[in-house]
Amino acid sequence: MREKSSLSSHIRHKDVLYSPFNKAMGSTLKLNSWPHDRLPEYIWLGLLLENYGRKDGFNKAGNIFFKINKLLPEIDIPAFSNIMSQSPNKRKLIFKIIAEEVDPSVLSPLTIVYTSKFYPNFTKYFYNVNYSYYNRLSEILNIIEKYFSYSSNEATDLQYLILLFVSKKNKFEVSGKNVYDALRNYSQLEHTDSRMSGYRSLIRSMAFVHIDGNNLSFCKKFWRSIGMVTNCEPLVYKYKDSDNNAMNKIRVYKEILKSTFYLNKENVLSDPKFNVMMGLSVYALKILLEINDNSYGILSRMGLRTLIEINMIIKYILLRENEKPDIWDEYRAYGINQYKLVLLKIREESANNIDILDIQLIDLLVNEDKWEELIDVDLNFFDKDNIRNKFNSADKPQYNNYDYLSSYSHGLWGAIRESSMLHCNNPAHIFHSIPDIEFNQKLPNAINDSMKYFEEIYISLKNCFKLSEEIIEKLNVCE
Numbered sequence: 001m002r003e004k005s006s007l008s009s010h011i012r013h014k015d016v017l018y019s020p021f022n023k024a025m026g027s028t029l030k031l032n033s034w035p036h037d038r039l040p041e042y043i044w045l046g047l048l049l050e051n052y053g054r055k056d057g058f059n060k061a062g063n064i065f066f067k068i069n070k071l072l073p074e075i076d077i078p079a080f081s082n083i084m085s086q087s088p089n090k091r092k093l094i095f096k097i098i099a100e101e102v103d104p105s106v107l108s109p110l111t112i113v114y115t116s117k118f119y120p121n122f123t124k125y126f127y128n129v130n131y132s133y134y135n136r137l138s139e140i141l142n143i144i145e146k147y148f149s150y151s152s153n154e155a156t157d158l159q160y161l162i163l164l165f166v167s168k169k170n171k172f173e174v175s176g177k178n179v180y181d182a183l184r185n186y187s188q189l190e191h192t193d194s195r196m197s198g199y200r201s202l203i204r205s206m207a208f209v210h211i212d213g214n215n216l217s218f219c220k221k222f223w224r225s226i227g228m229v230t231n232c233e234p235l236v237y238k239y240k241d242s243d244n245n246a247m248n249k250i251r252v253y254k255e256i257l258k259s260t261f262y263l264n265k266e267n268v269l270s271d272p273k274f275n276v277m278m279g280l281s282v283y284a285l286k287i288l289l290e291i292n293d294n295s296y297g298i299l300s301r302m303g304l305r306t307l308i309e310i311n312m313i314i315k316y317i318l319l320r321e322n323e324k325p326d327i328w329d330e331y332r333a334y335g336i337n338q339y340k341l342v343l344l345k346i347r348e349e350s351a352n353n354i355d356i357l358d359i360q361l362i363d364l365l366v367n368e369d370k371w372e373e374l375i376d377v378d379l380n381f382f383d384k385d386n387i388r389n390k391f392n393s394a395d396k397p398q399y400n401n402y403d404y405l406s407s408y409s410h411g412l413w414g415a416i417r418e419s420s421m422l423h424c425n426n427p428a429h430i431f432h433s434i435p436d437i438e439f440n441q442k443l444p445n446a447i448n449d450s451m452k453y454f455e456e457i458y459i460s461l462k463n464c465f466k467l468s469e470e471i472i473e474k475l476n477v478c479e
Helices: 020-028 039-071 080-084 088-101 104-112 120-126 133-147 153-167 177-188 196-210 216-228 246-263 265-270 272-293 298-320 327-349 359-366 387-394 396-410 413-420 447-464 469-478
Strands: 011-013 016-018 421-424 433-435
Touching: 039 080, 039 088, 039 104, 039 133, 039 153, 039 177, 039 216, 080 088, 080 216, 088 120, 104 120, 104 133, 133 153, 153 177, 153 196, 177 196, 246 265, 246 272, 246 447, 246 469, 265 272, 272 298, 272 327, 272 447, 298 327, 298 387, 298 396, 298 413, 298 447, 327 359, 387 396, 396 413, 413 421
Parallel strands: none
Antiparallel strands: 011 016, 421 433
């Protein structure tokens, strides 16, 4: 497995965190995908190795290379597009060389893509009438899957063959004993040999530097041709169901909040802290109930994000209340002045509002405690600090979870890919992603995490106000 850099090793410049590799390579880095941009060029060599095995396959490929180099020295790389772009006479000569060395039916699977309509000479040499379409297609899919990964043993075998061909052209110098040993011994050893791990790394490194000149348009046409004759194979991820007693706990929490309201009647009348804590707790409990109704869905992630933020806000205000005794009133005022901003925009812009926005109700709420002309609109976030800094003050470890769930709220691609696009397990489709139109993909159950954050909200409430011990005991029974 390739090493992966840590967050701390990334280099920040302005608002971008650069990976160590990208930062080191800079503008010299040119990306080239082995499966997308190179593999189609060398599937013909993969067919040789599959049909004859490594030892005989290497020998036969070597013989073919020797004859091509001797008769057609201008061909500098064994890419299939390079062969197909030669003049008709040169193509015939290459096909003849290959057909003399291997059974023509070995390359017959490629006639699915390179048909007689556009490549008559190729099909004349290699089409086998006894080789069914299904068998040819299966063989190509097998090759694609086996040689797809750039770092696999099989793909490294292909890269070795390409280097073998290129080395005869004096296109690169062999420097160092390790490199020389790798090129000399690679074809003689099995992959189980302890030396092969180092040899494979050297082969791939040299291939990365020296294999170029591939025809991207040619590769794109190959993938389109093979992709259009095969079906998608959607892969649905299955997750272990959560073992929980959520609904019973939610009922008990409802009883606790109800009894808390009655046990703290004086606070209801006069204490903004109690008012805010109860409001946030009831809001969180209603979200928890909705999450429980669809804990595998996308909206459960947005609900969980809100629970995390409510939990953080409560902890944050509790941290600040000693130095800012009015912070509970400020929190309520901030929420109302945001509603006033909505109301002002509606009045001025005569916008087409969403149906759920009840203008009369918004007007009533804005003017409930104070005439709106006495209310200023604060364009900063509550208490003049952003959400990240509030997390840093009150509950720093949870910001990562909040940040991840924000992708769902904002419709970012990571969340869309996880929830609404499926991995296609068909190698001919380059393992792309496909829309989950049938809604088969369920997400990991969010109820346990949601319950955990609500329990933290409940503990904050319990630490601040008188709660019924009798009902709390019911909660202990649910555990």
